[in-house]
Amino acid sequence: MIRYTAARLLQAIPVLLVVATVTFALLRLLPGGPFDREKALPPVILANIEARYHLDEPVARQYARYLAGLVRGDFGPSYKYPGRDVADILRDSFPVSIQLGAAALVLAMLLGVGAGLAAGMRAGTLQDRAIIGLTLLGISVPSFVLGAALVLGVALRFGWPPAGLWESPAYALLPALTLAAFPTAYIAQLTRTSVIEVAGRDFVRTARAKGVSEARVRWVHVLRNALLAVVTYFGPLLAMLLTGSFVVEQIFAIPGMGRFFVTAVTNRDYPLVMGVTLVYAALIVLSNLAVDLVYGWLDPRIRLAGDES
Amino acid sequence: MSEPVLSVRGLRTTFSTDAGVLPAVDGVDLELHAGETLCVVGESGCGKSVTALSILRLLPEPPASIEAGEVIFDGCNLLELSNAELRKIRGSRIAMVFQEPMTSLNPVFSVGSQIDEALKIHTDLTRQGRRERVEELLTLVGIPAPAERYRDYPHQLSGGMRQRVMIAMALSCEPAVLIADEPTTALDVTIQAQILELLASLQERFHMAVLLITHDLGVVAETANRVAVLYAGRVVETGTVYEIFGAPRHPYTVGLMKAMPGRSVGHRAPLHVIPGVVPDLRDRPEGCSFRERCPRADAVCAEMDPELEAWGAESAVACHHPYVDERPAGEGG
Numbered sequence: 026m027i028r029y030t031a032a033r034l035l036q037a038i039p040v041l042l043v044v045a046t047v048t049f050a051l052l053r054l055l056p057g058g059p060f061d062r063e064k065a066l067p068p069v070i071l072a073n074i075e076a077r078y079h080l081d082e083p084v085a086r087q088y089a090r091y092l093a094g095l096v097r098g099d100f101g102p103s104y105k106y107p108g109r110d111v112a113d114i115l116r117d118s119f120p121v122s123i124q125l126g127a128a129a130l131v132l133a134m135l136l137g138v139g140a141g142l143a144a145g146m147r148a149g150t151l152q153d154r155a156i157i158g159l160t161l162l163g164i165s166v167p168s169f170v171l172g173a174a175l176v177l178g179v180a181l182r183f184g185w186p187p188a189g190l191w192e193s194p195a196y197a198l199l200p201a202l203t204l205a206a207f208p209t210a211y212i213a214q215l216t217r218t219s220v221i222e223v224a225g226r227d228f229v230r231t232a233r234a235k236g237v238s239e240a241r242v243r244w245v246h247v248l249r250n251a252l253l254a255v256v257t258y259f260g261p262l263l264a265m266l267l268t269g270s271f272v273v274e275q276i277f278a279i280p281g282m283g284r285f286f287v288t289a290v291t292n293r294d295y296p297l298v299m300g301v302t303l304v305y306a307a308l309i310v311l312s313n314l315a316v317d318l319v320y321g322w323l324d325p326r327i328r329l330a331g332d333e334s
Numbered sequence: 335m336s337e338p339v340l341s342v343r344g345l346r347t348t349f350s351t352d353a354g355v356l357p358a359v360d361g362v363d364l365e366l367h368a369g370e371t372l373c374v375v376g377e378s379g380c381g382k383s384v385t386a387l388s389i390l391r392l393l394p395e396p397p398a399s400i401e402a403g404e405v406i407f408d409g410c411n412l413l414e415l416s417n418a419e420l421r422k423i424r425g426s427r428i429a430m431v432f433q434e435p436m437t438s439l440n441p442v443f444s445v446g447s448q449i450d451e452a453l454k455i456h457t458d459l460t461r462q463g464r465r466e467r468v469e470e471l472l473t474l475v476g477i478p479a480p481a482e483r484y485r486d487y488p489h490q491l492s493g494g495m496r497q498r499v500m501i502a503m504a505l506s507c508e509p510a511v512l513i514a515d516e517p518t519t520a521l522d523v524t525i526q527a528q529i530l531e532l533l534a535s536l537q538e539r540f541h542m543a544v545l546l547i548t549h550d551l552g553v554v555a556e557t558a559n560r561v562a563v564l565y566a567g568r569v570v571e572t573g574t575v576y577e578i579f580g581a582p583r584h585p586y587t588v589g590l591m592k593a594m595p596g597r598s599v600g601h602r603a604p605l606h607v608i609p610g611v612v613p614d615l616r617d618r619p620e621g622c623s624f625r626e627r628c629p630r631a632d633a634v635c636a637e638m639d640p641e642l643e644a645w646g647a648e649s650a651v652a653c654h655h656p657y658v659d660e661r662p663a664g665e666g667g
Contacts, residue, residue, distance in 0.1 A: 227432060227437040227438045228437065228438055228441070230387075230392055230432070230438075231430075231438045231439065231500070231503075233424065234424055234425060234430040235429075235451060236421045236422065236423070236424040236425035236426060236456060237421075238421060246440055249442050250441070323442065325442060325489070326441060326487065326489045
C-alpha cells in the first residue's frame, strides 16, 4: 500500500510535466500578449517590460526558465497584479477554493448517498418517487439560477446566512449548497440505481437464507457493494467541484481561485494561468489516487499493484 | 413411516407480471423425512426452485406471492411465522445451498467471515470459538489449510471451492434440513461428483434430511431415496428412487426416463424426446396440464384435472391413466 502510493506519487511528476508543457505551448499559441492594450504602449516601454519578464527571449529559453523556477517552487510573477507573485495569489485564494470545494464535496457525498439509500432501499414507494423528483430538479437547475435564488429567497429575506464574501464558516453555507446541488442529485441517482441492482444479486439471497436480519442485509451486504459505484464517481466529482466553482465564486463574491482560472486567460497572465492549471492538475492526480486507494480497500477483487497477496 | 421433518402441503406461489398472474407453483405437496434425500426433478420452469425458495420465504415479495398452502416444520407453519421467528430457523434449522457458487457469496467479505456471520447470528460462541468452528467446518467440507482460506475472498477460490464454502456455511449450525437448489449444475462434471459425495457423507454424519432440487436424472439416481416429479407447478408423481426409475407410472415420468441418454434401447438409437412444450402458465389448459403432450390422453383428461393419489405406502401419482403394467392390479384410476 505504501509502496503503491509512493509509486503513484512518482508517476504524478511526468503527468504534471506534460500538463505544464502543453499549457505553456497552448498559451504561447494564443493570439495577443499580456501587455497588448487598446492604446498601444510606446515601443521602448513595451520592450523594457518584456525584457523584465524575459519575454524577449526565445520561447524555448522561456520554457526552460519557467521549469527551472518550478523546481525551486517559484511560480513566477503575475503580469496583471504587479508586485504579487503567482505563489502569493495561490496561497491566498487556493485555501478558500479548497474549503468551498471540500464543503460542497462533503455535502454532496452525505446528502447524495443518504438520499440515494433512502430511495433505493425503499424502491417504488412514495419516498423513492419524491427523492427521484428532487434529484431531477437538482440536476436540471443551473448553479447561477440556484445561487441567485438562494441569495434572494434565503439570505435577503431572513438576513442569514450571509450572501457574499468569505469570513466565517457561515459564509460557506449558501455557496457550498449551490455548488453541491448537481453532484448531490447525481450521486443520489447513482446510489439508488446501484442499491437496487445489488439488492437483486444472489449473495443477498444467501445472506437472507443464513438468517441475517433485513437491516444487516441492507446496511452491510448491500451497502458496501453499492458504494463501489459511488466511489468511482468521486474523482470526476472533485475535478468538477473545483473547476465548477468559478460561477459560484462570482455570485457570492468569494475570493477563491476560480475567478483567476478564467480572468488570467483573458489577461494572458501566463504565469498565473500556469500556476492555477498546475494546482488543479495536481489535485486531480491526488484525488484519483485517493479513489483508487479507497476502491482497493472496499473491493478485495481490486489488488493494487505492488501488493503481494 | 415416521413423521416427516418437513412437509409442504398445497403450496401455491404466484408471480405478478405485466402479462398477468403466473402460478409458478400450483398445489405442491412434499414430505421430507429425517435422514433421507428427496429429489425434486422436472424441466426448467416447472417450479422446482420456486418451491425450494418458498419454503423459507426467500422470494422477493412482490412480485412473488405465496397464496396458499402450508410448510410444516417442527410443528409450526413457516408461512405464518413472523419474519423474526423465521430468521431464527433460516440458516440454523433449515439451511440452503444455491445453484451459482460464483455469485452466491458476497464479493467484498472474506469467506471465513461469511461463515462466521451465520454462527454469530445463531450461536452463543465467542469470537475465538466461532473462529475455531469455521476452520473445523472448512476442514469438514474438504478445504485444505482452513486458517489461510478463512481470509480468502470468494474471487480467489474456484467454483468447486466456493460451493464447498456454501456448504460449510449451510452446515454451520447443523441444520435438520438442507435444501440444495441445483447445487452442482454450475460445476464441472468431476467437481459435481465430489460435491455430491461430500453432501452424502455430511448428510450421514449430521443425520440431515436433504431436499435436492435438480433437473439431472443422473444426480437423482446417485443421491435420492425418494423422488418427486414436478410438472407445470405440480407434483405429478412421487415414489422411491427404485419405483421412479424401475416402474414409473405417470406418462411424464416415463417420458423423462426414456429421454435419458444411454437408456434408449439399441446402440445408436435417436434420443427420445417428449413432444410439445410445457404449457404456458398464463393459460393452463383445462383438465390435466400434461395431456397435450401425453400419448395416453383421452376425453377424461381434457375434463378433469387428476388429483395426486396415494399408491401404496410411499408413492403417489396424479394421472387418469397411469402405467400399471409392472404393478399388482387393484388400484389405479
